[in-house]
Amino acid sequence: MTRNHPDVTLLAHNYVRPEVQDAADFVGDSLELARLATGTGTPFIVVAGVDFMAETAAVLNPDRTVLHPEPCASCAMALRLRPEAVLAARAEHPDAAVVAYVNTSAEVKAVSDICCTSANAVQVVNALEEDEVIFLPDRNLAAHVAARTTKTVFPVPALGCCPVHQILTPADLAAARRAYPGAEVMVHPECTPAVQDAADFTGSTSQMLRRARETPAGTVIVGTEIGMLHRLERDVPGKRFFPASPLLVCPDMKMMTLEVVERAIERRSPAVTVTAGVAGGARAALERMLALPGP
């Protein structure tokens, strides 16, 4: 799609529609997109994903213009956390470091110490000097981290979650196993601890992709947003992939249609703006994460 627009790079998340993934210059998870956003040489970066992904690209690239083709495409989990709640948690746990999952607004990142993604959350927490961590904003990813660290993890907000992954149940996995005997079950760490316990593998979308290539299983049940199936089918030919539930659909990711992406590229709009004060704090938290070695 960007062939006729050499000044534009199109980045797409693994959860967007198949046709948008196919049109992108690069498809990846949040960590890959954050790293890639800093490595693109074009003056325009188009982010096909939800708002925090475009904000992250804008914060990391103050000298480039970042376009978010559908500004209404927001992460429902990120929307629920305001910086005031983070500051209140800091006051309650003054010795704790604040780790913000990238699925947060730039305002929340700006009052955090370091960011993480689902691919590197455990690594980020274990790399901190502090023994206590305030973890934002997904209680399921927080529980995943808490089970893999000796540090004390305080999830904030206490009931924060991704509404898409939260609906998956152990009964869904059992039903999928009955339907596809011998299949391997992979789930995302945004799923509940009970679902993670009932799966064969838990990982970010990039880790799922790696596992799908390596597993001897020829059939894989995928417990994450349904867009990931296209990425898996495209990159791991010869294996069969089935959704753990047909309900694993993020409506905001699906707002990113080919039409809105094309229109944004043609018009070089709408651009993402983050105020300088917020961007500075958010950039510090993101760059601290990016300075760590890759997972």
Ligand code: SF4
């Ligand atoms: S799948 Fe969940 S975490 Fe990802 S953008 Fe949608 S609501 Fe947010």
